[in-house]
Amino acid sequence: MNPLAMTLLLLAAWGYFGWQMLRRYRLMTVGPGENRLDQIGVRLRRTWEYAFVQKRMPRYYWAGIAHKVIFAGFMVLLLRTLILFGRGYSEHFDFWGVLSIDSVLGGAYSFVKDVFAVLVVLGVAVFFYYRLIKKLTRMTLSGEGLLILGIITTMMLSDILHDAANQVLSGHGATWAEPVGSLVAFALAGLGDGVLNGLSHLGFWTHVSLVLLFLNLLPSSKHFHVITAIPNVFTQSLFPRGRLPNVIDIEGKIEREETLGLKSIEQLSWKGVLDLYTCTECGRCTDNCPAANTGKLLSPKQLTLDLRDYLYKNEKTLVGAKSAGANGDSAPDSFSLAELVPHIIKPEVLWACTTCGACETECPVFITYVDKIVDMRRNLVMEKSEFPAELQNAFRGLESSGNPWSFPSSDRAAWTEGLDVPRMAEKPDAQVLFWVGCSASFDDRARKIARATASLLKTAGVDFAILAEEEQCTGDPARRAGNEFLFQMLAQANAETLNRYQPKTIVTTCPHCFNTLLNEYPDFGAKFKVVHHSQFLSDLVREGRLKPVNRIDAKVAFHDSCYLGRYNEVYEPPRDTLRKIPGLTVLEPRETRDRGMCCGAGGAQMFKEEEHARPGATGERVNEKRTDQLLATKPDMVASSCPFCQRMLIDGLAGRSREDVQQYDIAELLWKSVETQSA
């Protein structure tokens, strides 16, 4: 068409794009490094599943389908764009005949391209609809979003116009290879060659310029995800989801006066920065956040955006200091940016998080939030000693008595009274270690879970024992509250005890103990087979070692624990156990399994008061909102498989004056069904 114009356009556009990308790259390298290139095979598979097939997208069905279509369209049209760039130099460029419209291959490609151009326009229409007509609250309406959608639509239409005008000019007549182009060609038939030539050029230059404009808008907009999403999915954490990043050598860090936890933006690794680049502001995280949904100040999306905007704002300072440090002009830490908390992120935001992981389960591009929130808590707790005052009691209890309520450790096995439960100290070769956990050891209500579980294990003839006084809290609440010191102290002590006995299997009734022992203790040299009691009991029933015979005629709404479900994907075993009980029907609330809402106790919330509502919002207790969801199924009973959930749901039922609905752990119900038969 016009090689000079095309060359100038390409040079200018790619030059500016390259400069923008270089800036973004430099900003990514300010923070510490991190290896995210291990297990390439797994990474490639996940990238295919989540970045290309976009498995998480249809969790919001129509938006997901629309996005998939647009993405597929972009993939198809990438080649078309190259063809058009070529046409800037040679009028009828078609990769030297390989993609000639008259060839089968070229015709087929042209056909597919035409169809996708229309599908992309339809996909964009869905997005326009959600923004302008339905006005979804999870999205923030912005001119930028609308501009990009407009550009995409115009790109598609101008491409079709270019084809149609060319078709009429060439006198080819309608062709199957350009179904949409041919349709438009009908409308253009009869126009003079001059006009047609003008339309062809208009379509061409509009399309080509918009592609390059689009490219240059990406790095400075939320549409940067077009470029960063694939690498972000590829470099996602491959650790178990329930494992928080370990802080190595805390004492050394203190001696060297290094910062503990996330205090300042430059501490974010390149992967942390890539997370911020990749946020598309779709709002699925906040839409599923129990804190946000009960009026708290936390919004995972806003947290990400606040960090991102602050990062961009300080690009010069950060990159400047980094290169100054590299040149030896001054130490790299010579700049002083504001501490993230409370200047950029309010502490109430961090303390509202229940670490339920709903945000991370939802995010289509695998941005993480919980690790950043806990890392900021770590800084507040360990360096500044700023945390909700109520947590002090729990910390003190954990430190001095090994449980958050400060009960004397000598009472840890008091729940076994009259049950004759063997101790590891007397029976070190026991096959199964029943890890009871603090709630089931000390809480009068939760002790019934421990008693039911122990009774079931005995009935099934399992060779098991408990640690009794030798057991301490796993440290889960301390770690999630940011008190990594205390967590590591407890983890080391427990790891030592476990390694002394080397149990074949550890069974827990608490999903928090389960998750920590399974996913976090290997970092402390304690790697064992850990199963939750719902898994262990359902196996015993399946093997016929436990026979539920007593009828429990009740409709039971089942509540998923976050640390069992979302974090460790144990969804079936507790339901399976319940279904084996004659007469019992399991009800599923609308918010169930990986969409199940948190009870409100996770992330150390059990040991503090809930945060206040944000201004203008009606605050609600997380557990009461969750109770409402369960009550909506009209159950006779509510069942759970976590002592924390149990406590929250009992309080929730009382708060809603629905004490007529009973609350049980799955082990309690199973024992009711098995009990008399053995007696």
Added chain:
Amino acid sequence: MTKDIFVFVEQRGGGVLQAGLQAISAAAQLAAKTGGKVVAGMIGHDLATAAQRIDGTGASAAYVCDAEPLKNYNALKYARVLSGMIQKADPQIVLLAASFMGRDLAPRVAMRLEAGLATDCTEVDLEGGALIVKRPIYNGKAFSRVHFSSGRIQMASVRPNTFPMPTGGGAAERIAFSFTSDTVDDRQTTKEIVRTGGEEKDVTEASIVVSGGRSLKSEANFKIMYDLAHSLDAAVGASRAACDAGYQPHSRQVGLTGKTVTPQLYVACGISGAIQHLAGMRGSRRIVAVNTDAEAPIFKVADIGVVGDLFTFVPLLTEEVKKMKGH
């Protein structure tokens, strides 16, 4: 340095803290061994009446700093005045109560005087001419013994209710200590003290606490708890559920995420005894529980359990207490 023992006797608004007087007993034990005298000190405003409480305790002298700017407790002013008093009295040992004020003042004063300090002590003695104390650590699971060196002032705060009230001795000689203002104090001013929970006693300070739960059903119904509290000279506490429901302010919440209390007597009415609540009151000396549910976990920690309706029981109890006290 004299061989005297100096005791800071704490007062707020004219009310003398018992624990401050109890510290005089501890001081008397030590004075008998050092051969010195017990000297008391008091800081505040309008102290004529309050200072009389020092008479008849065995203290031979009382330093009194009485000035308007000292009306409300202010850490900076009090620490400066108290340090000055101690320098003037020149004692070997300084004792004060491990109260809220004592915990705040002790390290500030110790720093100024370059004194050794041990806090929250339950025993005091003299060994080799210097102070030696016992203090509980790890939630009372172990004790540590702290030896002081004799070369400098030896300072200790003593835990309330571990020493008896002092007796004996005549009036203490009044020594006025004048207050001079200093601009450094202006870094912090106490303008007003606003107490939440009205004029009622604070749950952490009272020796009897009566607590109500959600089953009281309304803020108005808490009146019966306040009536009982007034008859017993007790403080009113509440469960988390009752505070959440807005029946009582959060400042009265007893439990893991509220206040931890260890009164002589704890009366739990309509409180089931969830673990979060037990964590805040389990250390009470005697526990009385009133609940309609005989299975409620509170009965497991209670010394006396009443299975019944609190709306019937509590007013009856109030009547009985009034009758007994009427005698």
